[in-house]
Amino acid sequence: MAILYKSAYSKNMLSEIDFLLDNAKKVQANKIPIHTPIYFFISDGKEVPGTNWRELLSNYVLKIDVGKYKYLDCGHYLHHKKADTIVDEIKAFIRQIKM
Incomplete structure (x- = not known):
């Protein structure tokens, strides 16, 4: 903090x-970098103006060859609230794309 x-x-x-x-x-x-592996951690969007925050980001990732996303039930500072989850998920994602 x-x-x-x-x-x-x-x-x-x-x-x-x-x-x-x-x-x-x-x-x-x-253009969307479809060949670049991308993993989005998506907040609940409550602190973001506008609508469809989660859908906009998840639809973007669906266009990526090696794309993944995870919804997290927390606000904008998800890297503080869900740090352990993010670390574990990133490590698994990197292992997956190296195979």
């Missing part, structure tokens, strides 16, 4: 907010 609080409102993080929309447009303008 100390690391989170130290960097949560850093100059770089606040600057990232200014570029969020432009970066999203750049991603959308490019």
Whole structure:
């Protein structure tokens, strides 16, 4: 938590907010990297404006050759709330794609 609080409102993080929309447009303008293994851990989306948060992300992953996603019942900081789950899942995913 100390690391989170130290960097949560850093100059770089606040600057990232200014570029969020432009970066999203750049991603959308490019092709989906279908040959890049991707594993999305998807929050409950309660802290994200808009609708269909989970469906948008899971549908994106379905277009990937080696894509996987997992819904986690927690908010945006899922890497803190579900760290052990994420570590275990990533290790299994990496082992799977190496085979």
